[in-house]
Amino acid sequence: MKLKTLAVLAAFASGLTLSTAAYALPAVLQQSEGLGAYISLDQTKSLGDNVVLLDFRTAERYAAGHIPGAINIPREFIETPDVDGVIGETKSYEELEPILASYGLSYDQTIVVYGEFEDDALRPDSGRFAGKIYVSLDQAGFPNVHILDGGINAWDGELSTEATVLPASDLKLTATKPYIVQKDYVLAALGRENTFVLDARGTAGYERGHIPGSLNVPIGLFSNANELHAEVDGLLAKLKELGVGPEAEIITTCGWGWAASDLLAILRDLGYSNLKLYDGAWTDWVQDPNLPKAGTDFPA
Template sequence: MESLVSTEWLAGESITSDLRIIDASSHLPDAKRDARAEFEAGHICGAIFMDLAGLIDDDAPVENTLPSPEKFASRMALLGLGDGSRIVLYDDSAIHSAARAWFVLKLFGAQNVAILDGGLAKWKAEGRPLTAEPIDLRKRHFTAWHNAKSLRSKAQMLANIQSRAEQVVDARGAARYAGTAPEPRAGMQPGHIPGALNLPYTQLYNADGTFKDKAGIRAAFEDAGVDLSRPIVTSCGSGVTACVLIFALHLVGKSDVALYDGSWAEWGADPQTPKETGASPAISH
């Protein structure tokens, strides 16, 4: 199974014991949408709801922090996701949250994980069927392990400002990156991590919500000033859309990529962290 599958492929794939379809929709609070209620009203046949927004460390001081491996394994087992499962993720979200689900699953050891290109919107636009019927879930064993190499802490990001060993790429919109638009979270200072480049995640998609081809993805990163031969750390508002960048880089074969999970929710809330404002260096001239 490829990492990016088409609606045609999924429609033609029979639901077998090893295939799991997951609705990984999650929305920002200002969207005023209920992902679970929308799932229950209509979803792809055989799909289960992941509740990505609830798959977090409730005790962490920063919102949307990744859960422990134990919590993640327990949740996956209850969803019927076991070792060896083929997993296809989709969403119906402006923040393309399936990419976050893909990153989390890969981080905790899932091997065969794909995203439905174009998500639920493309599925519906093509007139493909939906159902409101739930499926019976049989608990399976999911062995979780934690790939810490794929994550960066605030301390590591602070050290990187001096070393510049890794390129930091911010997935937020240009105005939030520049500090000219207000942050959606209270208490956030404006701007970006010093030295970070800006590639809004929306620039990696075609008009129909499908991913750009490999040449288009490479061009988007290069136009943002990113050197694809060097290591990359991605960041955003709270660690969700930064995963879109990571998945796109995966599609072009780049693996030396990590996520700053705390992102601006952590960095912007700390008065001691340095901040920059202004347009990205790649476009400031």
């Protein structure tokens, strides 16, 4: 896989006509040194040795056409199924370790995850919201994980229907850095000085019901859930309006944890470092009758 991926990227760099302008990172992210969570197609093709392209779409979508050399780990193997109405939570380290090892992942790899723009973004098998796969691997201890901005839609070469499978690795998740939190952590954080709970859902969903004290920072301010906007001025303006400084503790949330992960990834690229993800999000919170709720569906 290593040589195959490098050959693909080399051909990609030298022989293909790329529409990179359409998928260039926002200017504010281009000013950063090194690689961020989100990377462009140009940055992807310039990566060095031991690159793994990880396509997290369904097996059917992968088989129909994928970036040459990419492996396929459908998100269902990284996230939990529907558990009492809560879907898409990152599996425990104990569950993830043998799964990721069986797909050949290891800490020494540079991993670039990518999905796909789909009109139906809220299906459990959606190819959007690559930030969630990024968070799952990053907090599991992988030191070099990135998101290909634009996903497979950014690729301007031919797609492949030839599956790439890596030999199993001896991966042990010994460098985990947990920042996924549960509802008790969020409840204790409400009202804490310089701590912000940011809800990445659209305004309509947020207004119907949300965690009291949380603030709405819709994903639409910076992304279509697959590709970052050309500029993220709306996000920057909202953060400034809310008084969210780079030294703040931020807990991101949404409906299912997906949009919240995309928000967490771009906040990291913008220089925020004290970041947490409430993975269960509103679908978890709303089911607990003992937790406070706000919104039009929950009148005081």
